[in-house]
Amino acid sequence: MNPVSSQHTRVLSGMRPTGSLHLGHYHGVLKNWLQLQYQYECFFFIADWHALTTHYEDPEVIPGSVWEMVIDWLAAGISHTDSKLFIQSMVPEHAELHLLLSMITPLGWLERVPSYKDQQDRLKNLDLATYGFLGYPLLQAADILIYRAGLVPVGEDQVAHVELTREVARRFNHIYGREPGFEEKADQARKKMGKKAAKLYNHYRKAFQENGDHQALEAAQALLEEQQNITVNDRERLFGYLEGSGRLILPEPMPLLTKASKMPGLDGQKMSKSYHNTIALRDEPEIVEKALRTMPTDTNRVRRSDPGDPAKCPVWQFHEVYSNEEVKHWAANGCRTAGIGCVECKQPVIESVLAELRPIQERAREFEAQPELVRSIIAEGSEAARHVAQTTMVEVREAMSMKHL
Protein backbone atom coordinates (compact mmCIF):
# COMPACT_ATOMS: atom_id res chain seq x y z
CA MET A 1 0.00 0.00 0.00
CA ASN A 2 1.12 3.52 -0.57
CA PRO A 3 2.78 4.93 2.56
CA VAL A 4 0.82 8.14 2.87
CA SER A 5 -2.57 6.59 2.30
CA SER A 6 -1.80 3.65 4.53
CA GLN A 7 -1.23 6.17 7.30
CA HIS A 8 -4.93 6.31 8.00
CA THR A 9 -5.13 2.63 8.74
CA ARG A 10 -1.87 2.15 10.55
CA VAL A 11 -1.58 1.96 14.32
CA LEU A 12 1.66 1.93 16.28
CA SER A 13 2.34 1.63 19.95
CA GLY A 14 5.14 0.53 22.21
CA MET A 15 5.81 -0.38 25.81
CA ARG A 16 8.97 -0.18 27.80
CA PRO A 17 9.96 -3.65 29.03
CA THR A 18 9.07 -3.61 32.71
CA GLY A 19 8.85 -7.32 33.35
CA SER A 20 5.66 -9.25 33.83
CA LEU A 21 2.39 -7.44 33.21
CA HIS A 22 -0.53 -7.15 35.60
CA LEU A 23 -4.27 -6.63 35.41
CA GLY A 24 -3.76 -2.86 35.24
CA HIS A 25 -1.87 -3.29 31.95
CA TYR A 26 -4.45 -5.76 30.71
CA HIS A 27 -7.46 -3.51 31.33
CA GLY A 28 -5.65 -0.26 30.56
CA VAL A 29 -3.70 -1.15 27.43
CA LEU A 30 -3.86 -4.69 26.12
CA LYS A 31 -7.64 -4.98 25.84
CA ASN A 32 -7.56 -1.85 23.72
CA TRP A 33 -4.85 -3.33 21.48
CA LEU A 34 -6.90 -6.51 21.13
CA GLN A 35 -9.67 -4.46 19.54
CA LEU A 36 -7.37 -2.43 17.34
CA GLN A 37 -5.56 -5.41 15.88
CA TYR A 38 -8.69 -6.44 13.95
CA GLN A 39 -9.50 -2.94 12.72
CA TYR A 40 -6.09 -1.65 11.63
CA GLU A 41 -2.66 -2.67 10.48
CA CYS A 42 -0.95 -2.71 13.87
CA PHE A 43 2.70 -2.40 14.87
CA PHE A 44 3.37 -3.21 18.53
CA PHE A 45 6.89 -3.15 19.83
CA ILE A 46 8.99 -3.41 22.95
CA ALA A 47 10.93 -0.23 23.52
CA ASP A 48 14.18 -1.64 24.87
CA TRP A 49 16.21 1.43 23.92
CA HIS A 50 13.77 3.55 25.88
CA ALA A 51 14.39 1.28 28.86
CA LEU A 52 18.11 1.89 28.44
CA THR A 53 17.62 5.66 28.91
CA THR A 54 16.86 4.99 32.58
CA HIS A 55 18.54 1.60 33.11
CA TYR A 56 21.89 2.26 31.47
CA GLU A 57 23.66 1.29 34.69
CA ASP A 58 21.94 -2.07 35.06
CA PRO A 59 20.92 -3.07 31.53
CA GLU A 60 21.24 -6.79 32.30
CA VAL A 61 17.66 -6.71 33.65
CA ILE A 62 16.28 -5.69 30.25
CA PRO A 63 16.44 -8.93 28.19
CA GLY A 64 14.49 -10.93 30.78
CA SER A 65 11.85 -8.22 30.94
CA VAL A 66 11.59 -8.15 27.16
CA TRP A 67 10.75 -11.83 26.87
CA GLU A 68 8.39 -11.77 29.86
CA MET A 69 6.51 -9.01 28.14
CA VAL A 70 6.38 -10.77 24.79
CA ILE A 71 4.88 -13.84 26.45
CA ASP A 72 2.33 -11.72 28.33
CA TRP A 73 1.27 -9.99 25.10
CA LEU A 74 0.80 -13.31 23.34
CA ALA A 75 -0.95 -14.80 26.36
CA ALA A 76 -3.34 -11.85 26.48
CA GLY A 77 -4.29 -12.63 22.89
CA ILE A 78 -2.23 -10.12 20.91
CA SER A 79 -1.91 -11.93 17.61
CA HIS A 80 1.38 -12.11 15.76
CA THR A 81 -0.45 -12.97 12.55
CA ASP A 82 -2.71 -9.91 12.70
CA SER A 83 -0.09 -7.50 14.04
CA LYS A 84 3.62 -6.97 13.69
CA LEU A 85 5.24 -7.67 17.04
CA PHE A 86 8.85 -6.68 17.37
CA ILE A 87 11.68 -5.33 19.47
CA GLN A 88 12.83 -1.77 18.84
CA SER A 89 16.56 -2.50 18.78
CA MET A 90 16.03 -5.23 16.18
CA VAL A 91 15.02 -2.46 13.77
CA PRO A 92 18.13 -0.27 13.93
CA GLU A 93 16.59 2.13 11.40
CA HIS A 94 14.77 3.73 14.36
CA ALA A 95 18.17 4.90 15.61
CA GLU A 96 19.13 6.31 12.24
CA LEU A 97 15.90 8.27 11.98
CA HIS A 98 16.36 9.48 15.55
CA LEU A 99 19.80 10.78 14.61
CA LEU A 100 18.60 12.49 11.47
CA LEU A 101 15.64 14.07 13.26
CA SER A 102 17.97 15.30 16.01
CA MET A 103 19.56 17.59 13.43
CA ILE A 104 16.38 19.62 13.07
CA THR A 105 14.98 19.42 16.60
CA PRO A 106 15.46 22.57 18.68
CA LEU A 107 16.74 21.80 22.19
CA GLY A 108 13.94 23.85 23.71
CA TRP A 109 11.30 21.52 22.29
CA LEU A 110 12.81 18.62 24.22
CA GLU A 111 13.53 20.57 27.39
CA ARG A 112 9.92 21.72 27.49
CA VAL A 113 8.35 18.23 27.30
CA PRO A 114 6.70 17.90 30.74
CA SER A 115 7.87 14.34 31.39
CA TYR A 116 11.51 15.45 31.13
CA LYS A 117 11.63 17.45 34.36
CA ASP A 118 8.93 15.34 36.04
CA GLN A 119 10.83 12.10 35.65
CA GLN A 120 14.13 13.68 36.65
CA ASP A 121 12.45 14.87 39.85
CA ARG A 122 10.65 11.58 40.44
CA LEU A 123 13.57 9.26 39.77
CA LYS A 124 16.01 11.09 42.04
CA ASN A 125 18.14 7.99 42.52
CA LEU A 126 19.06 7.96 38.82
CA ASP A 127 21.26 10.44 37.00
CA LEU A 128 19.04 11.43 34.11
CA ALA A 129 21.03 14.47 33.03
CA THR A 130 22.03 12.55 29.91
CA TYR A 131 21.79 13.17 26.22
CA GLY A 132 19.85 9.92 25.76
CA PHE A 133 17.21 10.80 28.32
CA LEU A 134 16.66 14.27 26.86
CA GLY A 135 16.18 12.55 23.51
CA TYR A 136 13.62 10.06 24.85
CA PRO A 137 10.61 11.75 23.18
CA LEU A 138 12.50 12.23 19.93
CA LEU A 139 13.34 8.55 19.80
CA GLN A 140 9.63 7.96 20.31
CA ALA A 141 8.91 10.33 17.42
CA ALA A 142 11.25 8.26 15.25
CA ASP A 143 9.44 5.07 16.34
CA ILE A 144 6.17 6.51 15.11
CA LEU A 145 7.26 8.38 12.00
CA ILE A 146 9.33 5.55 10.58
CA TYR A 147 6.10 3.58 10.05
CA ARG A 148 4.13 6.65 9.00
CA ALA A 149 1.57 5.57 11.55
CA GLY A 150 -1.64 7.56 11.68
CA LEU A 151 -2.85 6.55 15.12
CA VAL A 152 -0.88 6.09 18.29
CA PRO A 153 -2.83 4.54 21.17
CA VAL A 154 -1.38 6.02 24.36
CA GLY A 155 -2.38 7.11 27.82
CA GLU A 156 -2.71 10.71 28.91
CA ASP A 157 0.93 10.84 30.04
CA GLN A 158 2.19 10.21 26.50
CA VAL A 159 0.07 12.72 24.59
CA ALA A 160 2.77 15.38 24.82
CA HIS A 161 5.16 12.98 23.10
CA VAL A 162 2.80 12.47 20.18
CA GLU A 163 2.37 16.24 20.00
CA LEU A 164 6.16 16.64 19.78
CA THR A 165 6.15 14.00 17.03
CA ARG A 166 3.66 16.09 15.08
CA GLU A 167 5.82 19.19 15.43
CA VAL A 168 8.95 17.38 14.33
CA ALA A 169 7.14 15.90 11.31
CA ARG A 170 5.81 19.33 10.35
CA ARG A 171 9.27 20.83 10.58
CA PHE A 172 10.76 17.98 8.58
CA ASN A 173 8.21 18.34 5.80
CA HIS A 174 8.62 22.08 5.84
CA ILE A 175 12.39 21.91 5.41
CA TYR A 176 12.74 18.87 3.14
CA GLY A 177 9.40 18.68 1.39
CA ARG A 178 9.97 21.94 -0.40
CA GLU A 179 11.73 21.07 -3.57
CA PRO A 180 12.58 23.35 -6.46
CA GLY A 181 9.62 23.68 -8.79
CA PHE A 182 7.22 22.17 -6.26
CA GLU A 183 4.15 23.96 -7.60
CA GLU A 184 4.78 22.83 -11.18
CA LYS A 185 5.46 19.28 -10.06
CA ALA A 186 2.25 19.24 -8.05
CA ASP A 187 0.39 20.63 -11.03
CA GLN A 188 1.74 17.91 -13.30
CA ALA A 189 0.93 15.26 -10.71
CA ARG A 190 -2.61 16.54 -10.57
CA LYS A 191 -3.02 16.11 -14.29
CA LYS A 192 -1.84 12.52 -14.08
CA MET A 193 -4.93 11.67 -12.05
CA GLY A 194 -7.17 12.21 -15.05
CA LYS A 195 -9.51 15.07 -15.88
CA LYS A 196 -12.35 14.26 -13.56
CA ALA A 197 -10.29 13.58 -10.46
CA ALA A 198 -8.07 16.60 -11.15
CA LYS A 199 -11.09 18.84 -11.30
CA LEU A 200 -12.52 17.48 -8.08
CA TYR A 201 -9.13 17.88 -6.40
CA ASN A 202 -9.01 21.55 -7.42
CA HIS A 203 -12.47 22.09 -6.13
CA TYR A 204 -11.76 20.56 -2.72
CA ARG A 205 -8.41 22.26 -2.40
CA LYS A 206 -9.96 25.64 -3.05
CA ALA A 207 -12.75 24.97 -0.54
CA PHE A 208 -10.22 24.04 2.10
CA GLN A 209 -7.69 26.79 1.46
CA GLU A 210 -10.19 29.61 0.98
CA ASN A 211 -12.90 28.62 3.45
CA GLY A 212 -11.09 26.24 5.81
CA ASP A 213 -13.58 23.53 4.86
CA HIS A 214 -12.26 20.44 6.64
CA GLN A 215 -14.76 18.11 5.05
CA ALA A 216 -13.40 19.14 1.69
CA LEU A 217 -9.89 18.40 2.92
CA GLU A 218 -10.93 14.93 3.99
CA ALA A 219 -12.75 14.34 0.72
CA ALA A 220 -9.63 15.32 -1.20
CA GLN A 221 -7.47 13.03 0.92
CA ALA A 222 -9.84 10.16 0.25
CA LEU A 223 -9.72 10.98 -3.45
CA LEU A 224 -5.91 10.83 -3.40
CA GLU A 225 -5.98 7.53 -1.62
CA GLU A 226 -8.09 6.05 -4.40
CA GLN A 227 -5.71 7.04 -7.18
CA GLN A 228 -3.97 4.03 -8.65
CA ASN A 229 -1.73 5.55 -11.27
CA ILE A 230 0.36 8.17 -9.53
CA THR A 231 3.77 7.64 -7.95
CA VAL A 232 4.56 7.79 -4.24
CA ASN A 233 6.33 11.12 -4.67
CA ASP A 234 3.47 12.61 -6.63
CA ARG A 235 1.00 11.51 -4.03
CA GLU A 236 3.04 13.14 -1.27
CA ARG A 237 3.19 16.31 -3.34
CA LEU A 238 -0.55 16.32 -3.79
CA PHE A 239 -1.18 15.70 -0.10
CA GLY A 240 1.13 18.59 0.76
CA TYR A 241 -0.19 20.87 -1.97
CA LEU A 242 -3.68 20.44 -0.56
CA GLU A 243 -2.69 21.86 2.78
CA GLY A 244 -0.37 24.47 1.35
CA SER A 245 2.88 22.81 2.42
CA GLY A 246 5.53 20.95 0.48
CA ARG A 247 5.63 17.16 0.06
CA LEU A 248 4.33 15.36 3.13
CA ILE A 249 7.14 12.88 3.54
CA LEU A 250 6.44 12.14 7.21
CA PRO A 251 2.72 12.44 7.93
CA GLU A 252 1.62 13.74 11.32
CA PRO A 253 0.14 11.08 13.61
CA MET A 254 -2.79 11.50 15.97
CA PRO A 255 -2.88 10.23 19.53
CA LEU A 256 -5.62 7.70 20.16
CA LEU A 257 -6.25 8.46 23.79
CA THR A 258 -6.85 5.33 25.82
CA LYS A 259 -9.40 5.95 28.54
CA ALA A 260 -7.86 5.62 31.97
CA SER A 261 -8.67 2.13 33.17
CA LYS A 262 -10.96 1.70 36.15
CA MET A 263 -8.86 -1.23 37.29
CA PRO A 264 -7.75 -0.49 40.84
CA GLY A 265 -4.92 -2.09 42.76
CA LEU A 266 -5.55 -4.34 45.75
CA ASP A 267 -5.47 -1.30 48.03
CA GLY A 268 -7.74 0.86 45.88
CA GLN A 269 -4.92 3.04 44.50
CA LYS A 270 -3.89 2.75 40.84
CA MET A 271 -2.48 -0.72 40.20
CA SER A 272 1.26 -0.36 39.90
CA LYS A 273 4.32 -2.42 40.67
CA SER A 274 5.80 0.38 42.73
CA TYR A 275 2.76 0.31 45.05
CA HIS A 276 3.00 -3.48 45.54
CA ASN A 277 -0.72 -3.81 44.91
CA THR A 278 -0.76 -5.79 41.68
CA ILE A 279 -2.20 -9.04 40.42
CA ALA A 280 0.16 -10.25 37.71
CA LEU A 281 -1.31 -11.99 34.67
CA ARG A 282 0.71 -15.07 35.50
CA ASP A 283 0.23 -15.16 39.29
CA GLU A 284 -0.82 -18.64 40.44
CA PRO A 285 -4.57 -18.92 41.10
CA GLU A 286 -3.90 -19.67 44.78
CA ILE A 287 -1.85 -16.48 45.10
CA VAL A 288 -4.54 -14.45 43.34
CA GLU A 289 -7.23 -15.87 45.53
CA LYS A 290 -5.28 -15.20 48.68
CA ALA A 291 -4.46 -11.65 47.61
CA LEU A 292 -8.14 -10.93 47.04
CA ARG A 293 -9.27 -12.64 50.22
CA THR A 294 -6.89 -10.56 52.29
CA MET A 295 -7.32 -7.26 50.52
CA PRO A 296 -8.56 -4.37 52.69
CA THR A 297 -12.24 -3.41 52.89
CA ASP A 298 -14.12 -0.46 54.36
CA THR A 299 -12.26 0.03 57.65
CA ASN A 300 -15.48 1.04 59.40
CA ARG A 301 -16.77 -2.52 59.06
CA VAL A 302 -14.98 -3.91 62.04
CA ARG A 303 -17.62 -6.46 62.97
CA ARG A 304 -19.80 -8.47 60.63
CA SER A 305 -22.83 -6.59 61.99
CA ASP A 306 -21.39 -3.12 61.15
CA PRO A 307 -22.87 -1.69 57.97
CA GLY A 308 -20.32 -0.50 55.40
CA ASP A 309 -19.96 1.98 52.58
CA PRO A 310 -18.94 0.57 49.16
CA ALA A 311 -17.55 3.97 48.19
CA LYS A 312 -14.86 3.49 50.82
CA CYS A 313 -13.94 -0.03 49.77
CA PRO A 314 -11.49 -1.22 47.11
CA VAL A 315 -13.47 -4.45 46.71
CA TRP A 316 -16.34 -2.37 45.39
CA GLN A 317 -14.05 -0.98 42.67
CA PHE A 318 -13.39 -4.55 41.61
CA HIS A 319 -17.14 -5.15 41.44
CA GLU A 320 -17.37 -2.10 39.17
CA VAL A 321 -14.94 -3.75 36.77
CA TYR A 322 -16.10 -7.35 37.01
CA SER A 323 -19.70 -7.62 38.14
CA ASN A 324 -23.02 -7.28 36.37
CA GLU A 325 -25.81 -5.05 37.66
CA GLU A 326 -27.41 -7.80 39.66
CA VAL A 327 -24.26 -8.74 41.53
CA LYS A 328 -23.39 -5.09 42.09
CA HIS A 329 -26.80 -4.46 43.57
CA TRP A 330 -26.44 -7.50 45.82
CA ALA A 331 -23.01 -6.34 47.01
CA ALA A 332 -23.83 -2.68 47.58
CA ASN A 333 -27.09 -3.41 49.28
CA GLY A 334 -25.67 -6.21 51.38
CA CYS A 335 -22.79 -3.98 52.43
CA ARG A 336 -24.90 -1.02 53.49
CA THR A 337 -27.34 -3.18 55.47
CA ALA A 338 -24.72 -5.56 56.87
CA GLY A 339 -26.69 -8.25 55.08
CA ILE A 340 -23.53 -9.89 53.75
CA GLY A 341 -20.03 -10.23 55.09
CA CYS A 342 -16.90 -9.07 53.28
CA VAL A 343 -15.75 -12.63 52.64
CA GLU A 344 -19.02 -13.33 50.86
CA CYS A 345 -18.85 -10.06 48.99
CA LYS A 346 -15.43 -10.92 47.60
CA GLN A 347 -16.42 -14.34 46.33
CA PRO A 348 -17.87 -13.30 42.94
CA VAL A 349 -14.89 -11.00 42.36
CA ILE A 350 -12.48 -13.84 43.06
CA GLU A 351 -14.34 -16.05 40.60
CA SER A 352 -14.41 -13.41 37.88
CA VAL A 353 -10.72 -12.58 38.18
CA LEU A 354 -9.76 -16.25 38.10
CA ALA A 355 -12.03 -16.84 35.10
CA GLU A 356 -10.44 -13.93 33.27
CA LEU A 357 -6.93 -15.16 34.01
CA ARG A 358 -7.54 -18.82 33.18
CA PRO A 359 -7.32 -18.66 29.35
CA ILE A 360 -4.49 -16.14 29.58
CA GLN A 361 -2.48 -18.46 31.82
CA GLU A 362 -3.20 -21.45 29.62
CA ARG A 363 -1.83 -19.63 26.60
CA ALA A 364 1.12 -18.37 28.62
CA ARG A 365 2.05 -21.93 29.54
CA GLU A 366 1.97 -22.94 25.90
CA PHE A 367 4.34 -20.15 24.94
CA GLU A 368 6.58 -20.69 27.96
CA ALA A 369 7.00 -24.29 26.82
CA GLN A 370 8.08 -23.17 23.33
CA PRO A 371 10.74 -20.47 23.69
CA GLU A 372 11.90 -21.15 20.14
CA LEU A 373 8.44 -20.33 18.82
CA VAL A 374 8.37 -17.06 20.78
CA ARG A 375 11.78 -16.08 19.42
CA SER A 376 10.74 -16.83 15.87
CA ILE A 377 7.55 -14.77 16.25
CA ILE A 378 9.69 -11.80 17.24
CA ALA A 379 12.30 -12.47 14.57
CA GLU A 380 9.62 -12.50 11.90
CA GLY A 381 7.79 -9.47 13.28
CA SER A 382 11.03 -7.52 13.45
CA GLU A 383 11.93 -8.42 9.91
CA ALA A 384 8.52 -7.35 8.61
CA ALA A 385 8.70 -4.08 10.54
CA ARG A 386 12.20 -3.51 9.30
CA HIS A 387 11.07 -3.83 5.73
CA VAL A 388 8.58 -0.99 6.22
CA ALA A 389 11.12 1.10 8.14
CA GLN A 390 13.68 0.72 5.36
CA THR A 391 11.23 2.00 2.78
CA THR A 392 10.76 5.18 4.79
CA MET A 393 14.49 5.61 5.33
CA VAL A 394 15.21 5.51 1.60
CA GLU A 395 13.01 8.56 1.22
CA VAL A 396 14.27 10.31 4.33
CA ARG A 397 17.91 9.90 3.31
CA GLU A 398 17.17 11.18 -0.12
CA ALA A 399 15.24 14.16 1.24
CA MET A 400 18.15 15.02 3.58
CA SER A 401 20.78 14.60 0.86
CA MET A 402 22.25 11.54 2.57
CA LYS A 403 22.04 9.22 -0.38
CA HIS A 404 25.48 9.06 -1.93
CA LEU A 405 25.38 6.23 -4.41
Ligand code: TRP
Ligand atom coordinates in the same frame (compact mmCIF):
# COMPACT_ATOMS: atom_id res chain seq x y z
N1 TRP B 1 7.16 6.07 25.98
C1 TRP B 1 6.15 5.03 25.93
C2 TRP B 1 5.75 4.66 27.35
O1 TRP B 1 6.50 4.86 28.27
C3 TRP B 1 6.64 3.82 25.18
C4 TRP B 1 6.89 4.11 23.74
C5 TRP B 1 8.11 4.19 23.13
C6 TRP B 1 5.91 4.39 22.76
N2 TRP B 1 7.94 4.50 21.81
C7 TRP B 1 6.61 4.63 21.54
C8 TRP B 1 4.52 4.48 22.79
C9 TRP B 1 5.94 4.96 20.37
C10 TRP B 1 3.85 4.82 21.61
C11 TRP B 1 4.56 5.06 20.41
O2 TRP B 1 4.68 4.15 27.54
Ligand code: SF4
Ligand atom coordinates in the same frame (compact mmCIF):
# COMPACT_ATOMS: atom_id res chain seq x y z
FE1 SF4 C 1 -16.33 -3.85 50.81
FE2 SF4 C 1 -18.09 -5.69 50.14
FE3 SF4 C 1 -17.15 -5.54 52.65
FE4 SF4 C 1 -18.77 -3.69 51.75
S1 SF4 C 1 -19.26 -5.84 52.01
S2 SF4 C 1 -16.92 -3.36 52.88
S3 SF4 C 1 -18.15 -3.54 49.59
S4 SF4 C 1 -16.01 -6.05 50.80
